[in-house]
Amino acid sequence: MNAYKKLLCLPFLILALAGAQAQGVLKNQQKIALNSPGKPYSLELNLHSASVMMSTYNGREIVVEVRDESRAATLDTAKQVFASSYKIESSQQNNVVVITNTNSATKIVMTVKVPANLAATLKVNVKKIGDVTLENIRGNIEVNANTGSVKLLNVAGSAVLSTVTGSVLCSFTSIAPSTPMAFSTLNGEIRLQLPAVAKANFRIRSEKAVLFTDFDMDFGAEKPRTTTQGNKKRIILTGPMNGAINGGGPGILISNSTGNLFIEKK
Amino acid sequence: MCDKENIVHYLHGELPALQRKEMESHLQTCDSCREELNAALKLWDMFEELPIEPPSANMEADFRRMLNGFKYEERRNSTGFWKQLISFRLHWSYSVAMLAIGLLNGYLIQSQGKNKDIRDQFAALSDEVKGMRQTVVLSLLQNPAATERIKAVAYTEQVNSSDKKVMDALLTTLNNDPNINVRLVTLDALVVFAEDPYVREGLVRSITQQESPLVQSALADAMVKLKEQRALQIWKKQLSEPELDQSVREKIRTSMQAIQQTSI
Numbered sequence: 001m002n003a004y005k006k007l008l009c010l011p012f013l014i015l016a017l018a019g020a021q022a023q024g025v026l027k028n029q030q031k032i033a034l035n036s037p038g039k040p041y042s043l044e045l046n047l048h049s050a051s052v053m054m055s056t057y058n059g060r061e062i063v064v065e066v067r068d069e070s071r072a073a074t075l076d077t078a079k080q081v082f083a084s085s086y087k088i089e090s091s092q093q094n095n096v097v098v099i100t101n102t103n104s105a106t107k108i109v110m111t112v113k114v115p116a117n118l119a120a121t122l123k124v125n126v127k128k129i130g131d132v133t134l135e136n137i138r139g140n141i142e143v144n145a146n147t148g149s150v151k152l153l154n155v156a157g158s159a160v161l162s163t164v165t166g167s168v169l170c171s172f173t174s175i176a177p178s179t180p181m182a183f184s185t186l187n188g189e190i191r192l193q194l195p196a197v198a199k200a201n202f203r204i205r206s207e208k209a210v211l212f213t214d215f216d217m218d219f220g221a222e223k224p225r226t227t228t229q230g231n232k233k234r235i236i237l238t239g240p241m242n243g244a245i246n247g248g249g250p251g252i253l254i255s256n257s258t259g260n261l262f263i264e265k266k
Numbered sequence: 267m268c269d270k271e272n273i274v275h276y277l278h279g280e281l282p283a284l285q286r287k288e289m290e291s292h293l294q295t296c297d298s299c300r301e302e303l304n305a306a307l308k309l310w311d312m313f314e315e316l317p318i319e320p321p322s323a324n325m326e327a328d329f330r331r332m333l334n335g336f337k338y339e340e341r342r343n344s345t346g347f348w349k350q351l352i353s354f355r356l357h358w359s360y361s362v363a364m365l366a367i368g369l370l371n372g373y374l375i376q377s378q379g380k381n382k383d384i385r386d387q388f389a390a391l392s393d394e395v396k397g398m399r400q401t402v403v404l405s406l407l408q409n410p411a412a413t414e415r416i417k418a419v420a421y422t423e424q425v426n427s428s429d430k431k432v433m434d435a436l437l438t439t440l441n442n443d444p445n446i447n448v449r450l451v452t453l454d455a456l457v458v459f460a461e462d463p464y465v466r467e468g469l470v471r472s473i474t475q476q477e478s479p480l481v482q483s484a485l486a487d488a489m490v491k492l493k494e495q496r497a498l499q500i501w502k503k504q505l506s507e508p509e510l511d512q513s514v515r516e517k518i519r520t521s522m523q524a525i526q527q528t529s530i
Contacts, residue, residue, distance in 0.1 A: 121411065142412050144446060160412040162446040164479050164511075180416040182447035186479050186513060203454065205484065251420055255450055257483055257513065 032062040034095050041095040042121040049107035049128040055135040056116035063113040068106055171266060184255035191262040199249030204241045206256050211235040213263040217243040273302050312388055404435050412445040419455050437468040441475040449481045457488050470496045479511040486521040493528050
């Protein structure tokens with residue numbers, strides 16, 4: 001009976017060993033080569049307290065740099081501290097890269113460089129404190145922050161963003177056709193910049209916000225109070241509203257509790 | 267000599283000339299075969315009357331993306347014993363569904379012009395279509411991409427609250443989805459069905475399931491809109507919990523007042 005039990009344990013032990021080998025502990029700077037370079041990939045960051053800066057470069061690998069925020073000013077000394085003390089691990093399977101940080105005590109700064117012009121599925125989750133900034137990224141982007149702002153600059157594709165306390169800014173060079181999107185925060189303004197030809201059906205949930213827009217937004221039967229200044233409109237929202245631009249398209253949720261809303265032509 | 271199987275081939279124009287002539291002369295003499303032919307024709311007419319849903323403008327793009335997503339998933343799933351096992355189960359269930367539809371069709375064609383039977387089975391077929399829409403929603407809700415899950419929630423506008431499977435899936439999404447925005451969109455979709463007591467209760471129960479201040483305050487809005495008295499008790503308890511977010515606390519207080527005022 002005992003031998004039998006031991007035998008049962010063996011496959012699990014082998015699995016655990018294999019798993020440990022597949023995972024790597026990140027050093028201060030690490031280059032992660034994709035399983036299939038040049039092919040669409042996924043990158044998921046699951047972090048506790050972290051400021052994340054992600055941008056593109058002319059290379060085929062994902063370059064991750066980590067440092068302690070308190071040492072941010074003196075980068076040189078920070079380089080000597082291995083990221084293992086931040087408990088950051090990375091794993092990859094079939095072009096899906098997952099980077100996780102389990103140390104909740106230290107707030108880190110993470111800089112990520114990803115290959116330019118390569119479609120990606122990106123998920124950034126920051127559980128506690130930290131701003132997330134993504135620049136020039138192309139693909140399907142999800143960001144969940146908590147206390148901190150979310151900024152997407154010159155991105156292409158689609159985005160689903162949320163934070164609790166902090167502003168949300170998202171500027172698109174182009175948007176994925178017929179893909180729904182969502183932008184939400186509790187306390188903070190939301191600024192969305194879309195190509196002038198973008199089609200969308202907005203669902204705007206806000207209590208006492210003012211919406212500024214230079215799009216011609218069709219609110220259907222509802223006629224919210226609007227003042228016009230040049231081609232800019234100032235619309236006072238009194239409750240949830242639905243508005244279409246350019247004849248309507250995929251649904252875009254805009255949701256906040258306090259803070260103004262901006263939907264602008266890029 | 268009656269060859270009923272050939273009637274179908276005859277209708278499809280698949281018979282060679284000689285057999286075709288034989289069939290035609292046989293049909294003139296054999297009542298039972300003529301009846302069979304008429305029954306099959308009637309069935310075809312009924313299929314003709316099936317309402318054809320106009321494809322939406324995005325259908326082609328949607329389909330392409332779904333196909334690409336599927337290809338991508340397939341590639342990702344191409345290794346791993348368990349994944350293969352799961353996908354085997356999927357193929358297996360597909361086959362069974364196809365077999366069921368095939369059998370149903372065969373049965374319909376065989377039935378001897380009993381109109382009522384055909385109508386019953388026709389209803390079964392339209393249930394099947396409803397079931398397929400349900401399957402699409404349920405499987406899209408499992409998609410790893412938040413945009414796809416949001417899309418699934420948007421599809422549920424076309425179902426009604428009696429579809430308990432879809433309602434359960436929406437309530438599960440509201441309580442468990444890792445993405446806050448997906449939960450917010452789901453909440454909006456569920457409020458539409460809040461006339462249904464089952465959905466309504468699910469919404470009330472969901473209050474204690476939420477940790478995100480965004481969803482908590484959106485649920486508070488929903489409760490005020492529904493004038494839901496049961497929320498008051500739950501909130502009273504929540505207000506006594508010290509870890510409750512400050513802005514949610516305020517939100518709950520004003521929402522309680524709003525509900526109490528409307529109930530007077």
